[in-house]
Amino acid sequence: MYTSDKSLGLVYAASTKESPYSNFGDALSPIILHLLTKKEIKHLDFNSKCERMAGVGTILHNFSNSKVHVWGTGLDVTRNIKKPGKKYYDPQDLDVEYIVHAVRGKITEAVLSNFGVPVKGVYGDPAIILRKLLKSFVGNKKNGKIGVICHLSELEKYSPESTTKKDLKRYFSNSGNVEIINPLTNPTPLSVLNKVKEIAGYSYILSASLHGLIIAEIFNTPCSLLSGKVSAHGRYSIFDYNESLDHRFKDFYSGVGESTMLAYRAPYQEQISYNEVKAFLDASWNPIKGLDNISDNLVSALPIECPGYEDNVSFSGELNNIKV
Incomplete structure (x- = not known):
């Protein structure tokens, strides 16, 4: 079980001074996890030396260091950030321990599994949960x-x-x-x-x-x-x-x-x-077909309690504190 105190350490692509706007797809991850867990979302870097989570995005190839809890994430098989001479993703080059709870799809699963990363057989992009x-x-x-x-x-x-x-x-x-x-x-x-x-x-x-x-x-x-x-x-x-x-x-x-x-x-x-x-x-x-079941399975796979898995008629002021 992934544990945190009042905050949840999450890695995602956020706006910066150089790129001051949000790509809405990248920004969905912290919003979804805040709504589900009711926790403060702490934005972390891909190379942070602490345990953290990955959610929405084609980003698994960008990580290095420590443990990463994978929840509905995808990857680019052509990218190797540590050894650019390699024209393929190889998790053994990244000095990172993936703890997989769910992946976006079976292609991501096949790549991780072929490199010996244990997988769970739970699939789906977390954006599916927005349906509820x-x-x-x-x-x-x-x-x-x-x-x-x-x-x-x-x-x-x-x-x-x-x-x-x-x-x-x-x-x-x-x-x-x-x-x-x-x-x-x-x-x-x-x-x-x-x-x-x-x-x-x-x-x-x-x-x-x-x-x-x-x-x-x-x-x-x-x-x-x-x-x-x-x-x-x-x-x-x-x-x-x-x-x-x-x-x-x-x-x-x-x-x-x-x-x-x-x-x-x-x-x-x-x-x-x-x-x-x-x-x-x-x-x-x-x-x-079956999107509601996929959503339920993703929430069940999330290694944190989800008191907010419900329809949101309105949003709390805490939502505005999220960096996107």
Whole structure:
């Protein structure tokens, strides 16, 4: 059992002086854990020499030193922070002890297991738990529009107000029913929660952001990966290595018991058609089954008591103290 006093030491990517805004997906981890545990969240570095937790994010490859409690986390198999000459992740290089309670998906599990790291067979991105934590806050209202969530690298500048780069025509539609969603927020927990609500309020979602897609899935919004690399719109096997499907998305879907995923082909120089996207998602998207059970299993696997596993109608002032 992971123990802490009044605070919980957690590692995640937060805003900095150099990057003063929050990527909403990275910021979900401390918010979820605060709501669940009612503890103060202490932001720690990846190389901290103390016992700590990892939650939401593709971050396991970034750790070094001491013990890390892994809860629904993913990794990048191509990254080795200690030996850049190595073109693959190797936990034996990191001088870190992973204590795995849950992982994001079966791809992450397979990598850790192959290196001898004990795993538990519990899967799921912790963002899935927002389905219960934010049920009343998000509500059921949809706006009839398609939200297109860009990647951070596609923004004109690093700002929540920024639009996408002008040469990326796929983000500029002639339809007023297609809108760009910027994944950046102001660095406050409520801004992050409002971004979740914004995404969940669309009737359809195309996303280059992993957590943008996860939010759409858990709040029953027809959605698909937005990709300029796949050969055509369609449903693909997550084990299809002939198509360029982002490994993070494949890991997520493997963790919720899916063997396939949708991908919408959107080359950068072609505008997105509202009617085409709507027809594709209406015909192809199906809700993920068993999300409530996955959420329950994740909470049961968390090595801390969770008095806050409930729908939140409002939020305490303590939430505002979280660094995001």
